[in-house]
Amino acid sequence: MNYELTPEQQNLYETVCRFADDVVAPAAYQYDTERRLPLDIIAQMGDLGLFGLPFPVEDGGQGKTYLELCLAVEALARVDQSIAVTLEAGVGLGIQSIFRHGTAEQKARWLPDLLSGRALAGFGLTEAGAGSDAGATRTTAVLDGDEWVLNGTKQFITNSGTPITSVVTVTAVTGEETRPDGSVKKELSCILVPTGTPGFTVGEAYDKVGWHTSDTHPLAFENVRVPAANLLGERGRGYANFLRALDEGRIAFAALATGAAQGCLEEALRYAKERHVFDRNIGENQHIAFKLARMQARVHQARLCWLDAARKQVAGLPFKSEASIAKLVSGEAAMDNARDATQIFGGYGFLNENAVARHYRDSKVLEIGEGTTEVQLMIISRDLGLTA
Template identity: 85%
Template sequence: MNYELTPEQQELQNTVEAFADEVVAPAAYQYDTERRLPLDIIAQMGDLGLFGLPFPVEIGGQGKDYFSLCLAVEALARADQSIAVTLEAGVGLGIQPIYRHGTDEQKERWLPDLLRGRALAGFGLTEAEAGSDAGATKTTAVLEDAEWVINGTKQFITNSGTAITSVVTVTAVTGESRNADGTMSAELSSILVPADTPGFTVEASYDKVGWHTSDTHPLTLVDVRVPESNLLGELGRGYANFLRVLDEGRIAFAALATGAAQGCLEEALRYAKERNVFGRSIGSNQHIAFKLAKMQARVHQARLCYYDAALKLVHGKPFKTEASIAKMVCGEAAMDNAREATQIFGGYGFLNENAVARHYRDSKILEIGEGTTEVQLMVISRGLGLTA
């Protein structure tokens, strides 16, 4: 694999980094404190074409690849993880399922605004008892008079309650299927639910430790009725289709974590050079210098991991194990770098106005979201032929 960026990819990375530094970073503390998603910044990201990066020009995309999306997510996460995950989830969980499995009519209805950042979409999979174990889904969808009647609840759904959320893809039990051993299991399907559908309620946002700007809500569906034609993909293939989306999403999530680790390194390095104690910069002290060296090593390792997984995906090679490795390694790198950066800043690192404090709060979810570290270890073990 050649990990050197092409001139076009380097230009994209430079453009998004400049946007992050000039637009996202200066406003980050304000909208983090206000716990709101800045739709003006999302609109500017749409104008830059970020939501359409990995999609064909013919449908309104930018004609790039998934690796290009990852580069953009990494660049944004240096400044603000909440903004980065809004893009990552907006594309991976919002647009990709519709693009990959939608009918021509569904694509024509939803994709134009989504690809331009004028609208956002969510993916409603997780429930109180169904996260890693999607087979425990309790939400049901029953076909009545050519309409799906959906009842259930969802949890931790990103981009589900913004003023520009247009649709949420909901997984629901639509029947039962027989397994090879003769036992029965729930048949999961995916159904598109427009945000303004009666009975579809976006509950109050969560009081989260971090990612304050990212829009995250529980959802309640009570006798929600949508046309039979809102089925996304084949009946009973909802979970199988989601697995591909999840594997891809772990790579973009790893890119986000790499950006966070890089942002912590940059902030800590700058402070270590500027902060003088006993007549010299704290960066001249070996124990601080060695902390920064380890932070740089983590960033380098993380970036190589996600580059490898992303390029395997782009070139059509198996990438499932590599995606899990990247997600785990990058998430841990972000959390470790956030902790070290906060320590280097000392008391100033404990102030929320500092970017490292925000990264410290934000980074923990990188070891949980898109599959916990323990789930990644399970996937990696299975790749080794083990049954852990």
């Protein structure tokens, strides 16, 4: 497997890195403090074509692959994980589902604004009792004539309550089947629910430990009626469809975590060369130098893991286990590098205005979101033929 980037891919990465350093980083602390998504920055990301990266030119995209999307996500996450996850979730969960499973009419309605960054889409999967166990979904959608009637709640839904959110894809139980042994199998489907539909309520934003700029809300559906034509994909295929979306999402999530680990390394290395104690910079102390060396090793390992998974996804090869390995390794790398970078900065690393402090708060969710560390271990162990 070749892990070298093409000149075009390297240019994309460097371009997004410059955008992140020049536009995102200077505003990151302000928006983190205000806990709001900077729509001006999102618009500029749209102008750069980031939301359309892995989609065909004829559909309004940039004609690249999922690997190029992951490169952009990594570059952004170096300086602000919230901005990076807005892109990652907006494309990997919001747009990808509509592009892959939508009808011609659904694509024509939603994709132009989504691919340009003028609008965002959410993906309503998680519930209070149905996260890792998505089969425990309780939200229902009942067909009443030519309309679906939705009732239920969702939680932790990214990009669901911004001023430019246009639609949320909702997973719901659309039927049940009693098996011969008496157990009940739920039929899960995906329904498109436009923002502003009567009965669709976006709750107050969560008071989160980190990712303050990222938009995250609980959702409620009370007799929400949408046209039957808003069914996304085949009825009863919702479970299979969102499992594929999650598998791909874990690659981009791993790229995000790698970017966070890289950002911590860059900040800590700069500080180690600038900070002088006892007439020399602290980077000359072996314990600091070795800490930075371990941080570099973690970044390298994490990047190779997500590149391996992304290459296989682009080539049409199985990548489920590789995606879980990438997410596991990179999430731990981000958390470990954030801890070490904060230690190197000392007291300054405990100030929220410092990027490493924000990475320290933000990185924990990288071991939780898009499938916890334990879920990744379960997937990897199953691939080894273990069933426990």
